[in-house]
Amino acid sequence: MKVKQISIFLENKKGHLLEVVDALGKAGVNIRALSIADTSEFGILRIIVPDPDSAKKALKKGGFTFNENDVIAVGVSDRPGGLAAALKILSENDINVEYLYAFVTKSEERAVVVLKTDDLDKSIKALKKSGISILQPKEVYSL
Amino acid sequence: MIWDREAECMPEKQRQQLQLDRLKAIVSYAYENVPFYRKRFKDKKIKPEDINSLSDITKLPFTEKADLREGYPFGMFAVPRKEIIEIHTSSGTTGKPVVTGYTRRDIELWSQVMARALSMAGATSDDIIQNCYGYGLFTGGLGVHYGGQKIGATVVPISAGQTKRQIQIMTDFGTTILTSTPSYALYLAEAVNEEGLSRKVKLKAGVFGAEMWTERMRDELEKRFNLHALNIYGLTEIIGPGVAQECLEKTGLHIAEDYFYPEIISPETLEPLPEGQSGELVLTTLTREGMPMIRFRTKDITSLTRGVCKCGRTLVKMSRITGRSDDMIKIRGVIVFPSQIERALLEVKGVEPHYQIIITRPHHLDEIEVQVEVSQKMFSDEVKRLEEIRKKIEDKVESAIGLRVKVTLVEPKSIPRSEGKAKRVIDNRKL
Numbered sequence: 001m002k003v004k005q006i007s008i009f010l011e012n013k014k015g016h017l018l019e020v021v022d023a024l025g026k027a028g029v030n031i032r033a034l035s036i037a038d039t040s041e042f043g044i045l046r047i048i049v050p051d052p053d054s055a056k057k058a059l060k061k062g063g064f065t066f067n068e069n070d071v072i073a074v075g076v077s078d079r080p081g082g083l084a085a086a087l088k089i090l091s092e093n094d095i096n097v098e099y100l101y102a103f104v105t106k107s108e109e110r111a112v113v114v115l116k117t118d119d120l121d122k123s124i125k126a127l128k129k130s131g132i133s134i135l136q137p138k139e140v141y142s143l
Numbered sequence: 144m145i146w147d148r149e150a151e152c153m154p155e156k157q158r159q160q161l162q163l164d165r166l167k168a169i170v171s172y173a174y175e176n177v178p179f180y181r182k183r184f185k186d187k188k189i190k191p192e193d194i195n196s197l198s199d200i201t202k203l204p205f206t207e208k209a210d211l212r213e214g215y216p217f218g219m220f221a222v223p224r225k226e227i228i229e230i231h232t233s234s235g236t237t238g239k240p241v242v243t244g245y246t247r248r249d250i251e252l253w254s255q256v257m258a259r260a261l262s263m264a265g266a267t268s269d270d271i272i273q274n275c276y277g278y279g280l281f282t283g284g285l286g287v288h289y290g291g292q293k294i295g296a297t298v299v300p301i302s303a304g305q306t307k308r309q310i311q312i313m314t315d316f317g318t319t320i321l322t323s324t325p326s327y328a329l330y331l332a333e334a335v336n337e338e339g340l341s342r343k344v345k346l347k348a349g350v351f352g353a354e355m356w357t358e359r360m361r362d363e364l365e366k367r368f369n370l371h372a373l374n375i376y377g378l379t380e381i382i383g384p385g386v387a388q389e390c391l392e393k394t395g396l397h398i399a400e401d402y403f404y405p406e407i408i409s410p411e412t413l414e415p416l417p418e419g420q421s422g423e424l425v426l427t428t429l430t431r432e433g434m435p436m437i438r439f440r441t442k443d444i445t446s447l448t449r450g451v452c453k454c455g456r457t458l459v460k461m462s463r464i465t466g467r468s469d470d471m472i473k474i475r476g477v478i479v480f481p482s483q484i485e486r487a488l489l490e491v492k493g494v495e496p497h498y499q500i501i502i503t504r505p506h507h508l509d510e511i512e513v514q515v516e517v518s519q520k521m522f523s524d525e526v527k528r529l530e531e532i533r534k535k536i537e538d539k540v541e542s543a544i545g546l547r548v549k550v551t552l553v554e555p556k557s558i559p560r561s562e563g564k565a566k567r568v569i570d571n572r573k574l
Contacts, residue, residue, distance in 0.1 A: 007524035
């Protein structure tokens with residue numbers, strides 16, 4: 001149910017994002033989803049890739065600081081209010097969202113929201129119970 | 144275990160007399176046999192006869208590392224080269240290495256002080272000492288070796304590295320005393336734990352030195368290895384390890400002051416400081432034949448405490464080294480050592496001591512930025528966590544040095560690493 005996400009530390013310096021993306025590209029890693037959190041001094045690049053292990057290998061070789069953690073991918077209908085429905089359930093269950101990012105898929109009429117909350121297992125249970133679709137890792141990696 | 148009870152527990156008055164006799168002898172010996180000292184003494188218009196009390200030592204000129212480099216390779220020797228039976232050198236990270244030569248009696252002296260040091264850690268002829276200090280030009284390996292053999296312990300001369308083999312020997316032989324750098328010991332502890340062999344380790348004490356370490360590391364080592372983690376101090380110029388060693392009380396390192404006379408001076412004024420005050424350690428070898436050292440400036444910052452230790456020894460105790468006087472920086476009038484910042488960093492979980500201190504003076508006021516490399520261990524996918532760590536480092540540094548600093552997180556390896564020692568301080572102030 002949980003999807004592997006890789007986060008990479010980015011110093012706020014010219015060309016650093018390029019270096020990371022370049023290293024991944026050269027290792028044949030295709031990025032499925034991506035977001036950047038930035039502060040005035042540093043940023044965190046978060047990515048979802050089909051093959052996390054080869055991505056980690058490439059990052060290690062490049063000397064980047066990174067880690068791997070779990071997130072959940074929720075499918076919401078691609079219409080106004082779609083995201084609100086999912087967030088409402090989390091809020092009702094007293095779950096805090098640490099961060100999220102979304103992308104619209106090519107083929108289907110839905111958007112995928114990548115979520116990190118303070119309790120992933122509880123989130124999955126609550127969302128499922130309310131009939132919101134949670135994507136399998138395989139589905140996300142092959143989007 | 145007290146190796147040389149008479150010397151180590153000697154009443155203070157009696158020892159002072161011994162020190163004075165030896166001081167007078169070594170000063171005339173150096174004057175007569177080393178042209179460098181004769182010239183220095185003459186420049187200061189000092190004669191060996193001017194030394195009539197221990198406090199007269201302050202009349203003598205200092206000796207510095209640069210002087211030893213100038214005399215490279217054998218210029219500081221007080222005996223013909225053929226009487227030197229062993230030579231060691233310091234690492235020489237900056238310029239020429241420092242050479243030290245030992246006569247047969249110097250090696251005997253070294254063995255004695257190292258036998259004392261290992262005995263302070265509880266070593267007897269029943270013990271197996273696994274010596275992970277490097278053998279070779281570095282004094283660590285052979286220093287422990289001579290001391291261990293003097294005691295009659297079983298010395299395993301393994302040097303550092305080959306962790307698997309270290310662990311195998313440690314568990315199969317039943318090593319009881321480990322001698323290594325504290326960082327390597329921590330590394331070994333982790334490896335032992337990973338292999339699930341912690342229960343097979345029989346270590347009772349570790350003699351750790353050759354690099355700066357902290358009380359936190361002591362706690363960590365004692366917890367992981369279930370041993371007494373003790374501090375050893377020494378330097379190539381004086382003899383190597385064995386200048387000072389902690390006893391099981393762990394309240395400071397007993398200096399072998401009957402052989403190495405300690406003073407604490409202000410690194411700024413070069414004047415002696417009262418007992419208990421922190422300053423630069425200056426050492427005079429009282430009996431070295433091959434290469435006597437008169438008032439050698441160690442650049443190490445420590446303080447001295449006198450009195451009878453609970454262990455029974457009367458040898459003066461020095462505190463753990465807290466910094467290097469040549470690293471000393473003055474920020475807003477406050478003296479700061481990079482090592483203080485380093486220790487503060489190490490107090491934050493997951494933070495590695497890869498840092499750089501940048502000092503600027505943008506508006507007539509000094510500002511300090513500490514750049515800290517983000518290690519894999521401290522990194523998080525959440526901005527909040529990284530900000531928390533950043534703030535925590537700022538707080539720790541502030542409580543260590545009394546100044547607010549700005550901490551910036553940077554990518555690993557963005558702080559340049561020169562051969563061996565990293566450049567810790569970049570002073571961009573235009574004064």
